Amino acid sequence: MNYREAITTITELLDDQLVVCANGLISRETFTIRDRLENFYMIGSMGMASSIGLGVALNKPSKKVIILEGDGNLLMNLGSLPMAGSLQPGNLLHIVLDNEVYASTGNQPTISNVVKLEEIAKSARYTNVKKVTTNEDLKREVVYALENDGLSFLLVKIADKEEQREIGRVTHNPEQIKERFMSATD
Ligand SMILES: Cc1ncc(C[n+]2csc(CCOP(=O)(O)OP(=O)(O)O)c2C)c(N)n1
Ligand SMILES: [Mg+2]
Structure with missing residues (x-):
């Protein structure tokens, strides 16, 4: 699986769910594959998508x-x-696309090849924790998490590192992203 396949599979399953995208390639891919009012793109601030998503939930x-x-x-x-x-918000699905690198800045290795992020999520009291490596399993687990209440963590192993292809940048500015997102949350 690569980002394009994983994000296509996830976004095809959405209707009015709110999505908080991390900075870098994940926002750029999601914007390119399926831009929606309900998408918040974190421009620049690495690490903040999870805190923002928790606050929204x-x-x-x-x-x-x-x-x-x-x-x-x-x-x-x-x-x-x-x-x-x-x-314990019962309406939060936390998806981590784990390619074991900082792809956005040139594929420098992270440490997720040796540290089990899903085990950390379990210790942190996420109630539904899954790890998937195939598109079919990804689809099944996203459907399950969308249809059921709970605090879910889904680790998606991305085996195909990003080829250095041209991918568009988010064209909305941060103010527009905020306004659009707020209009979709009512
Ligand atoms: C505080 C901070 N440090 C560094 C960066 C530069 N930076 C932007 S995206 C990124 C990598 C993010 O890695 P990951 O979440 O694994 O996503 P990937 O790039 O693999 O899609 C880095 C280092 C930043 N934007 N903010
Ligand atoms: Mg990465």
Whole structure:
């Protein structure tokens, strides 16, 4: 699986769910594959998507909230896992696209090849924790998490590192992203 396949599979399953995308390639891919009012693109601040997603989930309990971030982002803000686990929002699906590198800045290795992020999520009291490596399993687990209440963590192993292809940048500015997203949360 590569980013394009994983993000296509995830976004095809969405209707009105709110998605908070991490900075870098994940926002750029999601914007390119399926831009929606319900997508918040974190421009620049690495590590913050998980904290923003948690805040949105707590404040919009009637909406399903999805965090879409990378291994490097999660490692930068690991404290977001026990914070979510202690607060137990029942409407949060935390997806980590784990390519074991900082792809956005040139594929420098992270440490997720030796550190089991899904085990950290379990220790942090996420209630539904899964690791997937295939597109079919990804689809099944996203459907399950969208249809069921709970605090879910889904580690998606991305075997195909990003080829250095041309991928568009998010064309909305941060103010527009905020306004659009807020208009979709009501
Ligand atoms: C605080 C901070 N440090 C570094 C960067 C530069 N940077 C942007 S994206 C990125 C890598 C993010 O890694 P990951 O979450 O694994 O996503 P991937 O790039 O693999 O898609 C880095 C290092 C930044 N934007 N902010
Ligand atoms: Mg990565």
